[in-house]
Amino acid sequence: MLPKIILHNSISLDGSLTNFEVNMGLHYQIAGKYNADARLIGSNTIKVGIELFGGDVPPEEKKDFEKPERSGNLPYWVIPDTKGILKGLLHTCRRFEYCKGIIVLISEETPEEYVRHLKERDYDYHVVGKRHIDLKKSLELLSEKYSVSTILADTGRILGNLLLNHGFVSEISLLVHPVIVGNKSYNIFSNVNKNIKLKLRKKETLEKKYLWLVYAFEN
Template sequence: MYPEVIIHNSVSLDHAVTGFEVDLGLHYGALLALEPGAVLAGSTTAKTGIELFMDISEPETEADRHRPEMQPDDRRPLCVIVDSRGVLKDLLHFYRKMEHTKDVVVLVSEATPEDYLDYLREREYPFIQCGAERVDLRGALRELGERFGITRVVSDSGPDLNNVLIRERIADTISLIVHPVIVGEGEKKLFDRAGGRAALELRKAVPMEHGTVHLVYAVKK
């Protein structure tokens, strides 16, 4: 089973993802309205989130070292993180504690350091190993669907991961919260290295609070 893949992001009018204040309420409200079975992020975005919004000195507890018991009626999404290089070693407990996700799954490759794989095994983090030097996202997402019954994945990440999802023709839909601001040069832009032309079909354009607009496009394949 291969899941539907949706890219979700908040951008300025000139498609910057940094350099302006994101309305987090609108961002995550729209994300959860998509009813994802899994929320996908890259390791850089995940680590930045810890550094910006969490107390980095908070220690791992004994409870953090064990996988939480899964309840059949728990409709919260999985937190799925692409981390081939082991960037989040000793930091994943921050995501295990998240209230809006029920479990953490890590996507790794054959090149992932063995000590990071040991860290994942010792703490009962499920992981999917797919790809040689880097994670084979298409293959890993297929296995995610097969192993965990995931039918919809929403990417909540930065340009690097989203560029791959477009460049490799993995994404089915793009969901953007467009903020009424032009950031200009010097900030990260969404899809700055997405490869060749990708044709889109507008599915929805909804005005939201504070002059923002929610745009939803289908990716033509």
């Protein structure tokens, strides 16, 4: 069976994923409630996150070439990165204490140099597509090899909308922020190519000004 996927995003009142200040504390507090076996995070999200919040990228040390040993209850971080845009950055993710381990999804067209980079650092990596990753194959792999049954997709519009278009998402969790972004909006759903009917499963006001909405898919 394919893992259950919850798409979790913080958005502005007008549905933007970017160009406003996300309440990271609340965002991750909600993410943690799902106790997911894996987080699925787009390579762009990781790259932008490091640029915005990571400060200077620290040089790699000897221990960055080894898999960390962390609690079995923590989630894997699963990152599709077929072009190798995270070369030289992945150790910042691996160091994150709430991540059990990194799984990188690549394709047959991934530069050989990046594959070598991953191999040398003992990252789990899997070739799961010709050019891009094949999402269904990737989900099957996570279920079969890593016993992943719940995935929290904490990603940007590109990967989030692909998951929606393929019908892989079971639930959408939105932390709505009281801000309008207007003409700089990067709309969360604007690459979705069909009408999707949902039912409201939860609505909660947080810190008097945020709204947490959970929608499930109608079968």
